[in-house]
Amino acid sequence: MKIGVDLPTAVEGVTGEDILDWARFADTGPFSSIAVLDRIAYDNLDPVATLAAVAAVTNRVRLLTAVLMLPMRNATLFAKQAATIDVISNGRLTLGLSVGVREADFAATQVSLRTRGNLFDEQLALVKRIWSGEPAVEGGEPVGPAPVQKGGPEVLIGGWSPRSVERVGKWGDGYISGNPDTYPMALASWKEYGREGKPRFVATVGFNLGPKALEGVERYQTRYWAYVPGSAQSRIDTTLMSVQAIKDHVRVMEDHGADELILVPCERGVEQMERLADGLG
Amino acid sequence: MKIGIDMPTAVEGFDGTTMLEWARLADAGPFSSVGVIDRIAFPNFDGLTTLAAVAAVTKRVRLLTSVLMLPMRNATLFAKQAATIDVISNGRLTLGLSVGIREADFAATQVSLRGRGNRFDEQLATIKRIWAGEPAVEGGEPVGPMPARKGGPEILIGGWAPRAVARVGPWGDGYITGQGPDTIMKTYGMALKSWEENGREGKPRLVASVAYNLGPKALEGAEKFHNRYWAYNPGFGQRYRDSTFLTIQRIKDYADEMEALGVDELILVPCEHGVEQMHRLTEGLA
Numbered sequence: 001m002k003i004g005v006d007l008p009t010a011v012e013g014v015t016g017e018d019i020l021d022w023a024r025f026a027d028t029g030p031f032s033s034i035a036v037l038d039r040i041a042y043d044n045l046d047p048v049a050t051l052a053a054v055a056a057v058t059n060r061v062r063l064l065t066a067v068l069m070l071p072m073r074n075a076t077l078f079a080k081q082a083a084t085i086d087v088i089s090n091g092r093l094t095l096g097l098s099v100g101v102r103e104a105d106f107a108a109t110q111v112s113l114r115t116r117g118n119l120f121d122e123q124l125a126l127v128k129r130i131w132s133g134e135p136a137v138e139g140g141e142p143v144g145p146a147p148v149q150k151g152g153p154e155v156l157i158g159g160w161s162p163r164s165v166e167r168v169g170k171w172g173d174g175y176i177s178g179n180p181d182t183y184p185m186a187l188a189s190w191k192e193y194g195r196e197g198k199p200r201f202v203a204t205v206g207f208n209l210g211p212k213a214l215e216g217v218e219r220y221q222t223r224y225w226a227y228v229p230g231s232a233q234s235r236i237d238t239t240l241m242s243v244q245a246i247k248d249h250v251r252v253m254e255d256h257g258a259d260e261l262i263l264v265p266c267e268r269g270v271e272q273m274e275r276l277a278d279g280l281g
Numbered sequence: 282m283k284i285g286i287d288m289p290t291a292v293e294g295f296d297g298t299t300m301l302e303w304a305r306l307a308d309a310g311p312f313s314s315v316g317v318i319d320r321i322a323f324p325n326f327d328g329l330t331t332l333a334a335v336a337a338v339t340k341r342v343r344l345l346t347s348v349l350m351l352p353m354r355n356a357t358l359f360a361k362q363a364a365t366i367d368v369i370s371n372g373r374l375t376l377g378l379s380v381g382i383r384e385a386d387f388a389a390t391q392v393s394l395r396g397r398g399n400r401f402d403e404q405l406a407t408i409k410r411i412w413a414g415e416p417a418v419e420g421g422e423p424v425g426p427m428p429a430r431k432g433g434p435e436i437l438i439g440g441w442a443p444r445a446v447a448r449v450g451p452w453g454d455g456y457i458t459g460q461g462p463d464t465i466m467k468t469y470g471m472a473l474k475s476w477e478e479n480g481r482e483g484k485p486r487l488v489a490s491v492a493y494n495l496g497p498k499a500l501e502g503a504e505k506f507h508n509r510y511w512a513y514n515p516g517f518g519q520r521y522r523d524s525t526f527l528t529i530q531r532i533k534d535y536a537d538e539m540e541a542l543g544v545d546e547l548i549l550v551p552c553e554h555g556v557e558q559m560h561r562l563t564e565g566l567a
Contacts, residue, residue, distance in 0.1 A: 014426075015368070016336070016368050016369035016370065016371060019369065020337055020369075023337075040357065040358070040361060040424060041416070041417070041421055041422035041423065041424050042422065042424075042425060043423070043425025043426050043427070044425065044426070045365045045368065045369075045426055046358075046361045046362045046364075046365040048330065048333075048362065049329065049330070049333040049362045049365040049366050049369070050333070050365060050369070052330040052331070052333035052334045052337075053333045053334060053336055053337035053366075053369050054337070055297075055334055056301055056304075056333075056334035056335070056337040056338045057337045057338065072355070072358065073355070073358060074353070074354065074355060074390050074391075074392075076321065076389050076390045076391070077321070077327075077353065077354060077390060080321065080327045081327045081329070081330045083327075084326045084327040084330040084331060085330055087296065087297050087326065088297040088300060088301075088326075088330070088331075088334050089297065090297055090298075104421060104422045107417075107418050107421050108357050108416070108417040108418060108421050108422070108424050109355050109357045109358060109417070110355075110357070110417075110418065111355075135322070135389070136322065136388075136389040136390070136391075137388050137389060137391065140322055140385060140388050140389050141322035141323065141385045141389070141513075142322065142324065143321060143322050143323075143389055144323060144324025144325065145324050145325070145326055146324065227422075
């Protein structure tokens with residue numbers, strides 16, 4: 001199974017230098033992907049701008065949004081930005097896309113949370129049209145550039161609700177989730193749409209390594225999950241804090257059919273990735 | 282006067298490898314800024330995404346949108362992306378911003394062309410609030426990251442209409458234009474007036490841009506670029522083709538003229554994507 005790593009874009013105090021150091025290290029290390037998360041009303045770095053920067057300093061790793069919320073974005077502008085990153089990275093972009101759930105992110109962009117499901121469906125259709133070279137609106141001019149990957153970047157659908165997971169067969173190349181319980185639903189959707197093979201399954205999990213691992217996890221998860229009071233503890237409990245725990249989790253997810261596991265850091269120091277690379281050998 | 286250079290993001294056949302080469306060469310060369318144009322219903326590279334990539338492989342040059350149309354964008358997401366590029370580049374981002382004019386770009390994003398002036402004003406207020414650390418909406422959470430430059434990236438207002446130029450005083454750090462000397466003087470006079478009316482100190486930074494193409498087939502390349510770029514308005518295409526500089530001497534003379542007019546930075550816009558276009562410029566200006 002492939003192992004990818006998230007960038008610490010949501011860790012307090014993260015700098016541009018941290019991001020580029022992580023990116024360069026991951027590109028030369030044993031990692032398959034460099035991923036970024038998406039929040040809006042929060043002090044994380046923007047995922048699209050970050051992946052564009054990462055594309056410029058890497059040659060090998062795939063670039064992944066894990067995951068990006070589409071409904072707050074203008075689909076035409078998003079399609080153009082994604083295609084540009086795909087060109088700059090020579091076809092290394094994978095888009096984990098979801099409908100979004102945090103009220104604060106919808107409020108900050110003044111987009112309605114209520115109609116996000118329908119909007120997401122329309123947007124998926126639109127971005128695919130744009131990537132295939134068709135105009136965004138009837139009779140309009142095409143929106144370039146043409147992505148390097150034919151038909152556009154690989155799309156992984158995120159989310160756990162039946163309606164979300166059902167999009168895998170229709171729009172996705174795969175499914176992205178921290179929880180394997182919904183993967184059978186993604187498989188069912190894949191079959192329903194008559195797709196061949198099976199959807200690529202990418203899983204995610206938090207980690208923190210080193211002598212003060214727990215302290216770092218508590219600080220990060222408490223801050224990150226402040227918008228859902230009482231939820232931080234379960235996140236702290238499921239964050240992996242030893243190389244052995246990570247290795248065990250890799251095996252468990254492999255048994256669930258995962259093709260790639262993305263490890264999400266809680267601290268910004270590049271030594272976190274060094275410990276990971278050493279531990280995974 | 283400083284000399285900056287646009288990336289050939291709207292030239293046919295431009296690719297990622299060439300883009301990174303332009304960025305690295307510009308950073309090592311005599312150029313003050315790397316600029317990007319903005320179009321939507323056209324096969325150019327997205328401007329902000331390109332500048333994020335340029336930020337990662339450069340240390341010195343400023344990164345410039347010359348210019349970016351704000352009304353088609355969600356101001357909150359734009360503010361967050363711009364702040365991120367400012368963080369990655371350690372404070373090197375300058376945003377040339379305008380209201381936009383091409384119908385095809387508004388149509389492609391499904392944003393109304395009508396009302397774009399009011400929308401632009403509201404957006405400028407929103408992005409400044411976000412960059413100051415205030416929530417995008419009342420009672421909301423702040424939208425980070427904090428830009429590296431206090432208060433947010435430098436803003437240059439683009440456009441020629443009196444209403445557009447009148448935004449320099451309330452919102453801008455300067456004014457950016459692609460017009461010739463006569464129009465520059467007229468509109469910069471308006472920008473200065475807006476600056477003074479808003480009680481600003483000093484004077485607005487003045488950035489001008491002009492197209493160039495050098496080498497044995499300079500004219501052919503310039504025609505090819507402008508015919509494609511201005512296909513939606515052949516009259517403009519003719520005008521910009523005729524005002525494209527095809528020799529180093531013409532560029533030097535124009536730079537002298539611009540300097541005499543008080544222009545602080547001149548951005549040279551390439552018509553071809555080969556890095557030899559930058560080499561010819563670097564050697565010629567040396």
